[in-house]
Amino acid sequence: MSLQAPDATHWNDLAASYDRVMGNVPQMHALFQEIVSHIQPDTATILDLGAGTGNLLIQAARARPQAALLALDPAPAMLERLREKVPEDVALTTLIGSAHAIDLPDHSVDTIISNYALHHLTHADKRVCAQEVLRVLKPGGKFIYGDQHCRRMGGPEDPAWVADMYDLLSSKALHYLRTAGLDRMLLQVELIPKFLRADGEMPVPVEYWVSALEDAGFPPPLVVEMDPAPLLNRVIVATKPRAS
Ligand SMILES: C[S@@+](CC[C@H](N)C(=O)[O-])C[C@H]1O[C@@H](n2cnc3c(N)ncnc32)[C@H](O)[C@@H]1O
Structure with a gap:
């Protein structure tokens, strides 16, 4: 089953080379x-x-084979690749849309996961996304979110923010060259202008997400600091209260 929405992003152009x-x-x-290690064993x-x-x-599906899968993304080309890779006997629904407007009923999902995607939301939409995640999760359900982060809030109009962001992104590019190869480094370098213009690449310090989730109504989430430190990768785990 596929649900349609109009959005599309530059990710359609990256679908063929992404994997x-x-x-x-x-x-x-x-x-x-x-x-995956934080997904409850009995998630449906x-x-x-x-x-x-x-x-x-x-x-996630390999670790929890009983679970029905829902995949949301604004880029139809990325979801087409996903469909090709998921075995036909696995229950999969794809939703074309943005993470700040989730087209699913209240209290309908046990587990919401995400990786390297929500830094594409504007800062205001990150806060709306936190509210959407709380709305869609069942009581007791978990939101498990991995992403890259940055060291300070700011934007292209702030030279100190631009300098700090450039320093972070260029050291990440060198790190990728050493650990993941030239293609990953070059993708990082190609994306640097998008980060510096806040044009579709808008990471925030992890504290921003923690406060967005708490303001939405989650208890203080767990924050896991991933290695290596220069990438500022974090996994945030927030559990919806059973009473909400
Ligand atoms: C770096 S890829 C990560 C894909 C996958 N989560 C993974 O870990 O391999 C970023 C994905 O975020 C998607 N994306 C961009 N804007 C989004 C939004 N507003 N809501 C949800 N996903 C978005 C892109 O289309 C792209 O598929």
Whole structure:
């Protein structure tokens, strides 16, 4: 089953090369493992926000084969790749849309996962996303979210923010060259202008997400600091109160 919505992003253009460039990046596999380790064993439904070509969702499905899968992404081309990779006997629903407007009923999903996707939301939409996640989760359900972060809030109009962001992104590019190869480094370098212009690449310090989730109504979440430190990768685990 597929639900349609109009949005599309530059990710449609990256769909064909995504798995070749990202498939063997060790830091991504570490994030997948950490995220999957927090999924409750008896979960009946798993929703992946920004599922892309399905690399996280497929690992989650292997670990929790009883779960029905929901994959949300604004880029139809990424979801097409995902569909090709998921075995036909697995229950899969794809939703074309954005993580800040989840087209699912209240209290309908046990587990919401996400990896390297929610930094594409504007800062205001990150806060709306936190509210959406709380709305869609069943009481007691978990939100398990991995992503890259940055060191300070700011924007392109603030030279100190631009300098700090450039320093962070260029050291990440060198780190990728050493650990994941030239293609991953070059993707990072190509994306640097999008980060510096806040044009679709808008990471925040992890504290921003913690406060967005708490303001939405989650108790203080667990924050797992991933290695290596220069990438500022974090996994956030927030559990919806049973009484809400
Ligand atoms: C770096 S890829 C990550 C894909 C996958 N989660 C993984 O870990 O392999 C980023 C994904 O986020 C998606 N994305 C971009 N904007 C989004 C939004 N507003 N809501 C949800 N996903 C979004 C892109 O289309 C893309 O598929």
